[in-house]
Structure formats: C-alpha cells, structure tokens
Amino acid sequence: MTTAAGSTRQGATSRRRFDPETVRTDFPILARRMRGKPLVYIDNAATSQKPRQVIESIRRYYESMNANVHRGVYQLSEDATVAYEWGRAQIAQFVNAPSPAEVIFVRNATEAINLVASSFGDMVVREGDEVIVSAMEHHSNIVPWQLLCGRTGATLRVIPMDERGSLRIDELPSMLTDRTRIVSVVHVSNSLGTINPVKQIIRLAHDHDVPVLLDGAQAVPHGPVDVVDLDCDFYAISGHKMFGPTGVGALFGKRKWLEQMEPYQGGGEMIRSVTFAKTEYAPIPAKFEAGTPNIAGAAAIGAAVDYLQKLDWDAVAEHERELLAYAQEKLTAIDGLRLIGTAEEKIAVVSFIMEGVHAHDIGTIADQEGVALRTGHHCTQPVMDFFGVPATARASFAFYNTKDDVDRLVDALGKVREVFG
Amino acid sequence: MADLRELYQQVILDHNRSPRNFRVPDGANREARGDNPLCGDKITVYVRVSPDGKLEDVGFQGSGCAISQASASLMTSAVKGMSTAEAEEMFDAFHGMVTGENDTPTLPKKLMAFAGVKEFPARVKCANLPWHTLRTALADAGRTATTE
Numbered sequence: 001m002t003t004a005a006g007s008t009r010q011g012a013t014s015r016r017r018f019d020p021e022t023v024r025t026d027f028p029i030l031a032r033r034m035r036g037k038p039l040v041y042i043d044n045a046a047t048s049q050k051p052r053q054v055i056e057s058i059r060r061y062y063e064s065m066n067a068n069v070h071r072g073v074y075q076l077s078e079d080a081t082v083a084y085e086w087g088r089a090q091i092a093q094f095v096n097a098p099s100p101a102e103v104i105f106v107r108n109a110t111e112a113i114n115l116v117a118s119s120f121g122d123m124v125v126r127e128g129d130e131v132i133v134s135a136m137e138h139h140s141n142i143v144p145w146q147l148l149c150g151r152t153g154a155t156l157r158v159i160p161m162d163e164r165g166s167l168r169i170d171e172l173p174s175m176l177t178d179r180t181r182i183v184s185v186v187h188v189s190n191s192l193g194t195i196n197p198v199k200q201i202i203r204l205a206h207d208h209d210v211p212v213l214l215d216g217a218q219a220v221p222h223g224p225v226d227v228v229d230l231d232c233d234f235y236a237i238s239g240h241k242m243f244g245p246t247g248v249g250a251l252f253g254k255r256k257w258l259e260q261m262e263p264y265q266g267g268g269e270m271i272r273s274v275t276f277a278k279t280e281y282a283p284i285p286a287k288f289e290a291g292t293p294n295i296a297g298a299a300a301i302g303a304a305v306d307y308l309q310k311l312d313w314d315a316v317a318e319h320e321r322e323l324l325a326y327a328q329e330k331l332t333a334i335d336g337l338r339l340i341g342t343a344e345e346k347i348a349v350v351s352f353i354m355e356g357v358h359a360h361d362i363g364t365i366a367d368q369e370g371v372a373l374r375t376g377h378h379c380t381q382p383v384m385d386f387f388g389v390p391a392t393a394r395a396s397f398a399f400y401n402t403k404d405d406v407d408r409l410v411d412a413l414g415k416v417r418e419v420f421g
Numbered sequence: 422m423a424d425l426r427e428l429y430q431q432v433i434l435d436h437n438r439s440p441r442n443f444r445v446p447d448g449a450n451r452e453a454r455g456d457n458p459l460c461g462d463k464i465t466v467y468v469r470v471s472p473d474g475k476l477e478d479v480g481f482q483g484s485g486c487a488i489s490q491a492s493a494s495l496m497t498s499a500v501k502g503m504s505t506a507e508a509e510e511m512f513d514a515f516h517g518m519v520t521g522e523n524d525t526p527t528l529p530k531k532l533m534a535f536a537g538v539k540e541f542p543a544r545v546k547c548a549n550l551p552w553h554t555l556r557t558a559l560a561d562a563g564r565t566a567t568t569e
Contacts, residue, residue, distance in 0.1 A: 357487075358490075361487045364425075368425050390461040
C-alpha cells in the first residue's frame with residue numbers, strides 16, 4: 001500500500017503511469033462549463049467531485065431498496081440493511097479495520113471527532129488533565145476539545161510547527177505527561193498539505209499509554225490507509241472528501257475503547273431494551289448510531305470505496321506527486337507569489353499568497369476564468385495567524401486533475417496581475 | 422474581462438492601494454470591530470462624534486480584500502461631517518445598491534463604483550462590512566459587527 005498519505009509510503013515509482021483522462025469521464029461535473037470556459041475544479045480539499053458510480057448508487061438505492069434498516073422483517077428492509085452494512089464493510093476494508101463493528105457511521109469527520117471528544121473525553125478526562133492537538137488543526141479538531149476542556153477543567157496543549165509547516169515532533173516527548181489523556185492530530189493538513197509523521201506520534205503517545213485520534217479527512221482521498229499498521233485508536237473520515245456523498249462519514253475506533261465508551265446520542269437503533277427504569281445499549285457499532293442513519297449515503301460511500309479500490313494507487317500517487325511538483329514550480333515562478341506550507345512530505349495541496357492582492361480577490365478573478373479554488377482561512381485560523389496572513393488561496397488537487405488545470409490556474413493568476421498591476 | 426472591470430473599477434483599485442483615513446482619529450470616542458469570518462477580513466472603524474451628533478472624523482484600520490478596503494476608505498471619506506442620521510441614510514442607500522434591492526440609490530459618484538458588486542453575490546459582504554461596522558460603532562460602541 002504505497003499512497004501519497006498512506007502509512008507505509010515508500011516513494012516507489014510505479015511502472016504503470018496513471019492517465020487522468022481515463023477517469024475524468026467518470027465525473028460528470030467535470031464536463032461543465034463555467035463562465036464560458038471548461039471548469040477547472042481544484043478545491044478538492046473542501047469537497048471532492050463524485051463519480052457516476054456513486055451518483056448511480058444513490059439513485060439505485062432510492063429507486064429499488066429504500067426502507068428503514070435493522071427493523072423490518074420484509075425483504076425491502078433486508079435489502080436496505082444489506083446496502084447499509086455493505087457500506088460499513090467497504091470502509092472497514094479501505095482503512096483495514098479489524099472488524100466492521102469498529103466502524104461507526106457519522107455525518108462527517110467533524111461529528112466523528114465530536115463523538116470521541118464527548119464519549120471518550122468524558123470517560124477519561126478530569127480537571128487538571130491535558131489534551132494535545134497540533135498547531136495545524138482544522139477548527140473541527142480544536143473546538144470539540146476546547147468544549148471538553150471547558151466542561152472538565154482540562155487544558156489544551158498544542159504541538160508547535162515550523163516555518164515550512166512541519167510539526168515540531170521533537171517537542172512532543174516533553175509535552176506527554178501523566179496528565180495527558182488523548183492526542184488528537186490531523187493526518188494530512190487541509191490548508192498546508194503537510195503529511196504528518198503520525199506513526200511516530202502514535203508511538204510516542206503509546207509509550208505513555210496515551211491513545212491517539214487521527215483526523216484522516218484529507219488523507220483518505222489520496223489513498224487507502226491502514227489503521228492496524230498505524231496503530232491509531234481512532235480515525236475520522238469524511239465521505240464527501242473521498243468522492244462519496246455529503247452527510248456521511250465514519251469513525252474507526254478500537255473495539256476496546258468503543259465498548260467502554262458511553263453512547264454519544266440516545267434514541268432508536270442504539271438500544272437493546274428500554275424501560276423507564278433502565279436502558280441497555282446495543283453492542284457496537286449500533287450503540288453509537290442513534291436514529292435512522294444516512295442509509296443511501298452509507299451505500300454510496302461503499303460505491304466510492306469500490307471505485308477507489310480499482311485505481312492503481314502507486315500510479316495515482318506518482319501522478320499526484322508530479323502535479324504537486326509542477327504546480328509548485330509554475331507558481332513560484334510568478335512574481336510576488338509566496339507558498340504557504342512547504343513541508344517535505346505533502347499531498348497535492350498548494351496554499352499561496354500574492355503580494356498586494358488579497359486571496360478573496362484572487363478567488364473572484366480565478367472564478368471568472370472558470371477556475372474554482374478556495375480562498376480564505378480554510379477553517380484553520382491559527383495556521384493563518386502563525387504565518388501572519390489573513391487568508392490564502394489554495395489549490396487542492398485530486399487524481400482527476402491534470403497539468404492543464406495547473407496551467408489554467410497560472411493563466412488566471414496572470415489575469416490577477418493584469419487587474420491589480 | 423468586462424464583468425471584472427465592473428467590479429474592480431479604477432477608483433476601487435486606487436483606494437485599495439492607498440486607503441484614505443487609515444488611522445485612528447484624534448479623540449475618537451466610538452469604535453467597533455468588524456469580521457467577515459468567511460474570508461478573514463477584519464477592520465476596526467473609529468469615529469469622533471461631536472456632542473451634537475456629527476461625525477467629525479472617521480478612520481479605520483485592518484486588513485482585507487480590495488473590495489472591503491476600498492469600501493472602508495471611500496465610506497470614511499463620504500460620511501465625514503455628516504450627522505448620524507445622514508450616515509444611517511447613506512448606509513441604507515449603499516446597502517440597497519450592492520444587494521441589488523435599490524437600482525436608483527442616491528449616493529456620491531465615487532460610491533456608485535460599488536454598483537458592480539451586486540453581480541458578485543459572494544462579494545456583497547465585503548463591500549458591506551465597513552458600513553455594518555460603522556453602524557455598530559455609532560449604535561453600540563465596543564461590539565463586534567459581523568457579516569454572518
């Protein structure tokens with residue numbers, strides 16, 4: 001498993017080349033024209049586009065399988081249950097979870113982290129304890145822990161980073177104390193593209209018996225991960241960032257933790273028996289899935305995994321590395337352009353600022369050229385503060401992007417210079 | 422590029438490059454902060470209001486996109502010397518223009534440069550931010566205005 005962000009990256013060059021043109025036709029939206037020009041979609045870190053197979057899966061579900069899961073005795077309900085549980089098994093396989101029962105369906109990575117901060121946090125964190133995150137976290141991996149710290153009187157500590165946007169892992173050993181209850185870090189940074197040395201982080205934390213949550217939302221779109229090899233305790237992923245639909249994500253959790261944790265929400269589906277005196281919870285994963293879930297979404301995330309598993313990930317990783325190198329080369333050649341985030345290990349995400357031009361203006365002008373890229377703080381305000389910029393423009397690539405997309409971006413930035421001089 | 426020139430008019434580019442009244446006025450007695458959480462624009466508007474309710478001096482500081490910076494620069498120039506009621510009226514006219522609710526706003530020519538903003542819905546908040554912030558400063562000093 002050699003992937004851009006995978007846990008066992010070896011940097012090997014695939015013998016087969018990946019040609020993005022062979023997959024672009026699978027993504028109907030990529031054929032759209034925007035402002036009279038072919039759409040260039042390079043905002044994949046915000047959300048990825050969906051292949052026809054995923055879109056079809058949603059249609060097929062509602063046309064032929066729709067019923068509620070885990071309750072009807074009739075065939076249709078059984079079909080819906082099979083589709084839902086197939087989605088879970090697909091995720092389990094994609095992240096190499098030992099068992100599908102360790103995969104909890106949630107709305108998105110944000111909810112996955114909130115679930116852990118609530119159910120696991122409330123179980124282990126007490127006044128005076130410490131929770132460790134990193135300086136490059138998405139707000140979704142900051143705020144749930146701040147809420148937990150507020151509830152319990154614990155303290156949030158932050159692994160610092162350097163000027164290139166790499167974590168200062170050398171600081172971590174001294175931060176891990178007998179008060180540390182959990183480390184929660186991002187596997188791959190959404191605003192900088194940095195691939196963090198998560199195996200090393202996990203090893204250090206485990207030396208102190210501290211469990212680790214990885215926010216994997218930006219990692220899985222760039223290749224399968226292996227939660228067993230990583231030995232992480234929790235792994236959060238988002239369906240819509242990995243070519244699946246919005247509104248569904250997953251949390252992997254080690255069985256030993258999930259079984260000890262209290263439910264996150266109460267309701268139907270998650271119970272074994274209810275009386276007004278006492279409720280017994282269902283076993284995992286149902287214990288964490290109160291209420292009717294996003295059944296079509298679960299099936300569609302399964303279809304997305306199916307699609308991804310057919311890709312040659314060695315070749316895809318090589319393609320994405322080439323895109324990154326090409327984009328960095330072309331962009332740094334532009335006068336007054338500065339890259340934000342130049343870590344050695346990166347996925348194909350390029351954040352940048354242009355002298356004298358605010359990112360928001362870059363975004364508007366690029367849009368006029370049919371180029372969709374993100375501008376703003378990317379839900380990582382502390383990262384912006386660290387680099388002393390209010391916002392950046394960010395091009396984030398997926399496997400279906402091409403060097404032509406990079407050229408179109410560069411042309412659009414030329415227009416920015418025309419307007420702003 | 423026709424649309425873009427509508428948005429990035431010369432007067433807007435000029436005021437972005439060299440914003441007027443980018444300072445804290447002497448004796449400022451009202452101020453408010455404005456945030457656009459969407460893009461990270463942050464400005465603070467300062468006003469010295471006379472005892473009889475005139476905006477004797479108006480200034481701003483902060484960082485943001487060309488539209489918000491130019492809007493702040495032109496706004497501070499336009500409302501200086503007005504009564505709070507007049508400034509409030511101008512807020513309404515400006516707001517109506519950039520949201521497209523008012524096709525015939527009564528505004529100084531320079532502020533009409535922002536008429537093109539209505540074609541760019543994502544940028545309406547940028548143009549409005551300084552005005553919201555001014556209104557907050559006049560109404561309730563110390564509060565933070567937000568575009569959200």
